[in-house]
Amino acid sequence: MSPRLNQPLYLMMLPVLIITCAFFLIPMGRLILISISGEEGSMTYWYALTDSRYLNSLLQTLVLSIATTLTTLAIALVVGMFLARNRFPGRSTLVSLLTFPLAFPGVVVGFLVIMLGGRQGLSAELGLILDGSRWTFAYSIVGLFVGYIYFSIPRVLMTVMSAVEKMDVMLEEAARSMGASRLRVLLDVIIPALKPALIASGAICFATSMGAFGTAFALASGINVMPMTIYTEFTLGANVAMAATLSILLGLITWLVLLLARSVSGANTTPAA
Template sequence: MFTKLTRPLFLMMLPVLIITCTFLLIPMFRLVVISISGEDGLMIYWHALSDARYLQSLLDTLFLSVLVTLVTLAIAVISGLFLSRNHFPGKSVLISLLTFPLAFPGVVVGFLVIMLGGRQGLSAELGLFLDDTRWTFAYSIVGLFVGYIYFSIPRVLLTVIAAVEKMDMMLEEAARSLGASRLRVFIDVIIPALKPALIASGAICFATSMGAFGTAFALASGINVMPMTIYTEFTLGANIAMAASLSIILGLITWLVLLLARSVSGANTSPAA
């Protein structure tokens, strides 16, 4: 069945195929089967997208993920440019601190947000000191936004720093010699050079925000993002079919964004570009 040339290639691909089937294809197939095993059948996907509660949860999750991605990219570009092109005492320590959130699980990040904006947090103490009211934001979409930004920045920042270090400085010098302002150099030279890295890291940031559960679970009061909705349907409502269908929808949207980002990023890094 296999020629001498294809047999080694198949043997090298075999571990990847086994892992893909075991941890991706089989579980996804099982989710699809569970989702349509109820009395609604395939119509459960229509119910998931037409029911106001589920639809609002999906829209809130999409809005939050897009906003987190855009803000994270803006912060990472500014910070990455500065850290890549400036040398100062303690630079390595600062980068280590900025990437430190990678070591924290989502629940710990949620706890840190509570310590900052909870009822006994720093913002509450500041509010009591200034106008005798507690300023709290931890148990809302704002608190979740802060938590997502906190653990998203390291993922994008490291990619941006690596991309900036590979940039050709001659292009910026040529633009300045032709009279381009700093803003024009940033828009016309730096951003296009960083575009593949920004698209790739932004897609990862978006995907992480779409599926993040630990932080949302720690800040569960008044938050209705999709991971929490799936958890509620599965545990409290015992609506396993709906939980499975919502999981498929969430995974499909995230996969499409990652696929699109890979296609666009690949196009930007082609030799013709």
């Protein structure tokens, strides 16, 4: 192909290159330079991985994100299959309600968790009625887990519903006709068919949970997840180099999970906003 015919391709690539440089390469390069600009230099990364406070924050964030992802996938699988295969009055309204949290920022989600499990929340009022004590969980890792589940379900649910609608029901009917139980049909037919969608949406859920800040900020009482640690180092501790280092580590772990999910599922795992 002549260079003249290749010119439109180069022109179409130019906006992509500009956006990549402006919104990824340049900021990331600047962040790396800031991370090694402190007194410790590149050893800041070693301190971030060996200091008990930073390491515990990273591990707590990983465990919380994995638990959120697995729980969300289980809930979305059951609910998604039911909604995709059943038509009933009010179905559209129910789907809209389940996806409504997509419109909420993290701070609003945190406020909703407080209304549910805070000192003046529903669980506290219920506890006063039953045993005279206030049942609260909002200001703990449990409250953050509930909040993450709340805004993660819509992201996974829509993907699962779309995948279920594209499944070949004949495969399930064939398995049942051969004597397979419901459990075997689920394990051998349904889950393998939905595997790409589950992996892709699970990766998005994991990435969102790893970097979620608004909900943690609203519930920030004894919660030591990585986004809050980065915020504390940057604002209260004025340790900009460590904040940049932790940001890069957090981004790198999330990116590796997304890359692995994409290679395994072959699906688009671009995080939703």
